[in-house]
Amino acid sequence: NAGVTQTPKFQVLKTGQSMTLQCAQDMNHNSMYWYRQDPGMGLRLIYYSASEGTTDKGEVPNGYNVSRLNKREFSLRLESAAPSQTSVYFCASRDQDSSPLHFGNGTRLTVT
Amino acid sequence: AQKITQTQPGMFVQEKEAVTLDCTYDTSDPSYGLFWYKQPSSGEMIFLIYQGSYDQQNATEGRYSLNFQKARKSANLVISASQLGDSAMYFCAMRERTMDSSYKLIFGSGTRLLVRP
Secondary structure: OOOEEEEOOEEEEOOOOOEEEEEEEOOOOOEEEEEEEOOOOOEEEEEEEOOOOOOEEOOOOOOEEEEEOOOOEEEEEEOOOOHHHOEEEEEEEEOOOOOOOEEOOOEEEEEO | OOEEEOOOOEEEEEOOOOEEEOOEEEOOOOOOEEEEEEEOOOOOOEEEEEEEOOOOOOOEEOOEEEEEEOOOOEEEEEEOOOOHHHOEEEEEEEEEEOOOOOEEEEEOOOEEEEEEO
16 A cells, blocks of 8 residues: 655755645545645645645645645645745645544755 | 644653653634644654544543543643654644635644653
């Protein structure tokens, strides 16, 4: 069982560059999420998708866009990377209300 | 505003002893849920235990139990018989209902637990 797969695992960008973080889940979950984790802080929600075809902003959406390509895939795009976006990014998915989020292993992004 | 608070940035515990990690929450949603996750130094997020607001019994999963005090809005994680492998960051999270009847998890800032041999 692959669960939630994120690519790449590591990435270094220069300020102003763009990139897309990929996420795919094979558990047939409806809802998917993108979080970022900064040192000394918990995870903060960037965007989420309650179901295929819908996306909504979380706590910290500025500077990001998302695409729910199909039920399996939910990508996160940085159009013009900034040093403040240096973080570890986690993708997650879930099944039902009482079910926990299943997390990918994270992408460590550094913007110089 | 709904929020979740972990007041202990770091804690030590002696191997084989029990430890309690604190979590308090604030919500107006009567149907909420509370989760605990473990994040070892390798970075992955591992689900530990869940407590629903309507659950009558405190949740237990092996060595993990949740001391759920609804009136005090606290959901503390108790780890019994600590092991060296329990050294990790622990996050409390609360389910928050969204406008489209889905939900999102709001996380606390975490507690770093170090188990001493």
